[in-house]
Amino acid sequence: MDFELTIVIPTKDRTNILRESLVQLVNATYHVSVEILVINDGGELSDLGINDLQIIPNEGRGVASARNTGVRNAQSSLILFMDDDIWLTKEAIDHILIFHKEHPNSVLNINWIYPESLAAALRSTSFGRYLQYHGFTSLKGWNQSSVWYEQSLFETHGITSQNLSIRKTTFNKVGGYNQQFPFAGFEDHEFSSRLRSNNIKIFIDSSVMTYHNECDRQEIGNWLERKYRSGITRKVGVEMGFSELEIHYSWHKKMILILILVFAPILKLMAVNHLTNRNKTLDPISFRIIGVLLAGSIYRGYSASYKK
Numbered sequence: 001m002d003f004e005l006t007i008v009i010p011t012k013d014r015t016n017i018l019r020e021s022l023v024q025l026v027n028a029t030y031h032v033s034v035e036i037l038v039i040n041d042g043g044e045l046s047d048l049g050i051n052d053l054q055i056i057p058n059e060g061r062g063v064a065s066a067r068n069t070g071v072r073n074a075q076s077s078l079i080l081f082m083d084d085d086i087w088l089t090k091e092a093i094d095h096i097l098i099f100h101k102e103h104p105n106s107v108l109n110i111n112w113i114y115p116e117s118l119a120a121a122l123r124s125t126s127f128g129r130y131l132q133y134h135g136f137t138s139l140k141g142w143n144q145s146s147v148w149y150e151q152s153l154f155e156t157h158g159i160t161s162q163n164l165s166i167r168k169t170t171f172n173k174v175g176g177y178n179q180q181f182p183f184a185g186f187e188d189h190e191f192s193s194r195l196r197s198n199n200i201k202i203f204i205d206s207s208v209m210t211y212h213n214e215c216d217r218q219e220i221g222n223w224l225e226r227k228y229r230s231g232i233t234r235k236v237g238v239e240m241g242f243s244e245l246e247i248h249y250s251w252h253k254k255m256i257l258i259l260i261l262v263f264a265p266i267l268k269l270m271a272v273n274h275l276t277n278r279n280k281t282l283d284p285i286s287f288r289i290i291g292v293l294l295a296g297s298i299y300r301g302y303s304a305s306y307k308k
Contacts, residue, residue: 003035008070010063011084012042022050024087035075039066063184064177071171083162087211095208096165106201107166113138115211126276126286127220151207158192159202174198185233220272224297231301260296267293
């Protein structure tokens with residue numbers, strides 16, 4: 001069968017989240033010929049309720065390996081990498097197909113925000129309001145270091161693999177994802193660098209919206225652990241020669257961060273509790289505490305000795 005698009009979905013132990021995303025995906029792709037590959041990096045997947053998909057085991061090998069595995073098994077010449085918590089729409093699928101006909105040697109990110117149900121839930125907690133205030137709940141927020149144009153297709157410098165479409169020939173030309181990265185994070189930075197060095201243009205389409213359903217990751221401890229892993233992958237990037245990722249810690253800053261890590265459980269309780277959730281006037285204090293916890297988690301990962 002000739003597929004118009006292969007959708008590669010790395011996943012690890014998020015069956016319920018994945019199932020919701022697949023329901024949205026089926027509704028978004030009913031009108032096109034798609035191949036759905038779920039690359040399972042975790043334990044056994046229970047019934048996902050979707051017939052037309054292939055589950056490929058990749059246990060414990062990491063997200064970079066999962067994406068490479070997906071491409072190796074893909075039958076279509078056009079690949080869409082999709083995180084297991086992304087809700088795609090028919091409009092997004094249509095734009096992706098049209099874009100790659102008009103820009104065959106370029107790559108594309110479609111815009112995303114948190115779904116309104118999740119955004120509303122975040123507004124009821126101090127930690128949720130912190131995420132919204134600092135832009136963690138939209139692609140625009142994540143893209144603060146680069147140019148952004150509303151309701152436009154525009155060129156940018158870096159990709160996010162949450163919903164990235166790319167020709168298989170382009171992917172193979174740059175060599176796929178670097179599997180030295182143990183976790184998700186700065187593998188996108190390294191991949192973007194190789195795209196640019198091969199004169200492959202990177203685009204964002206902000207006029208089309210998808211939804212990022214991270215409803216199972218809105219607890220501060222879980223979030224800080226992911227930032228710890230991000231610190232590890234950042235250090236891997238530095239060791240590869242990406243000096244722009246390097247963080248310089250003076251001795252006195254190291255001492256402060258170590259103290260923050262020691263008192264992290266108490267600081268978490270101070271930042272997120274029944275009183276701070278209800279009282280938005282305390283947000284400046286809560287936000288400052290969450291910020292120092294974030295710095296401590298990144299330092300813990302960045303300074304760790306990690307071997308994959």
